[in-house]
Amino acid sequence: MKIEEGTVVGLNDNGLVDVKVGRHSDCISCGACDGAQHIVVQALNPVGAKVGQHVKFEMREVNxxxxxxxxxxxxxxxxxxxxxxxxxxxxxxxxxxxxxxxxxxxxxxxxxxxxxxxxxxxxxxxxxxxxxxxxxxxxx
Incomplete structure (x- = not known):
């Protein structure tokens, strides 16, 4: 599992949250994005994080x-x-x-x-x- 950090920027009706993540070496070397300074990912929120909170989230590297x-x-x-x-x-x-x-x-x-x-x-x-x-x- 890969642990990343980001800031919750939005709550969705489907139980997911939008997490704003700063670009890191994996993203910079990929080059698939349009050069955005931040990437927003949707994550499961079992801990009940709120908008504005800084969170740690895990991503399965196999995915x-x-x-x-x-x-x-x-x-x-x-x-x-x-x-x-x-x-x-x-x-x-x-x-x-x-x-x-x-x-x-x-x-x-x-x-x-x-x-x-x-x-x-x-x-x-x-x-x-x-x-x-x-x-x-x-x-x-």
């Missing part, structure tokens, strides 16, 4: 790794499989290999993008995948 794989690597692997399948079909049917490889790669990539979207929907509704507040930091 970060799986998310990165699904978003960045999986679509490329599926596209490569599409190229391979396109090549096999072209060779078995005596068709133009290059065109079917390109078509297979595009179709495979689109299937990969749909897979990312489905993964996003699944993980959005999974309470175990969400960050969870573990304590309110006193003296801040």
């Amino acid at each position: 970060i790794v799986i998310g990165a794989f699904v978003c960045f690597i999986m679509p490329l692997l599926v596209a490569a499989a599409g190229v391979f399948i396109g090549r096999m079909i072209a060779q078995s049917q005596a068709l133009d290999v290059v065109n079917l490889e390109i078509a297979g790669g595009i179709i495979g990539f689109l299937i990969g993008v749909v897979g990312v979207k489905l993964f996003d929907r699944k993980i959005t509704n999974d309470a175990n995948a969400r960050p969870k507040i573990v304590e309110v930091v006193q003296g801040r």
Whole structure:
């Protein structure tokens, strides 16, 4: 588990809170965000933190790794499989290999993008995948 700190900036009706987190080395090296100075994450709030309180929350590192794989690597692997399948079909049917490889790669990539979207929907509704507040930091 990875422990992070942030400030509660909002309470949601669904029992989650918005936590504003300063960028750290992981975020800076990723570069996926638009350069925002702070990131807001939604976290479970079992400790009853209130707006303005500084909190510690935990994130499961395995979720970060799986998310990165699904978003960045999986679509490329599926596209490569599409190229391979396109090549096999072209060779078995005596068709133009290059065109079917390109078509297979595009179709495979689109299937990969749909897979990312489905993964996003699944993980959005999974309470175990969400960050969870573990304590309110006193003296801040």
